[in-house]
Amino acid sequence: MENLRLIHDAGHGWLEVPTQAVIASGIVPSKYSYVDADAGMTYLEEDCDLGKYLAVIGDEPPMTNVYIAGDAWVRDLPRWITWGTKGILIDGLSATDLREEAPAYVDAQAFQITVYNSKGEPHPEVAQALWSEQIGRLGIAWGADADWADTESVETGIAMWLNDPTEWGRRA
16 A cells, blocks of 8 residues: 655644545545545545544555645645535436436436535535446536536546546546
8 A cells, every 4th residue: 555645734734645546435525625636636524524534444554644834735726626416317317418318328317416615515406317327327407408427426426527527537
């Protein structure tokens, strides 16, 4: 297992973990964790999310402590984007691309995705998703046009779409 950095400032600490490892673990980080989409790294907050991640992966990885005077640069990154899902009827899809694609999937399931800001307030608009477990394909639309990618589950796909757009693009 690779050596991870545990970054500390005077008030908090964050474990630097590849975003794909976080998504693969199945944990949903809180709004107190941060993400650097360009670097493909997530910074798991020590009090809320670090313990959840370590519990899932089992063995504690080797860690290097990095102490930063003042506020750590991690605080300047965007927060991990949190969301909620609700199953909806296929007929309830308003996104044109998803509605047109649905008949092609025997096992199609539709979802409404609510995205929350760092204060826990829902974005006024919702996204919609169409999922086929049989082929592992997820389409997400925020408006009329959908983006599609191969993914392991609805949850990992949404996490990737919101927090790791580079990986989402690779799987398109």
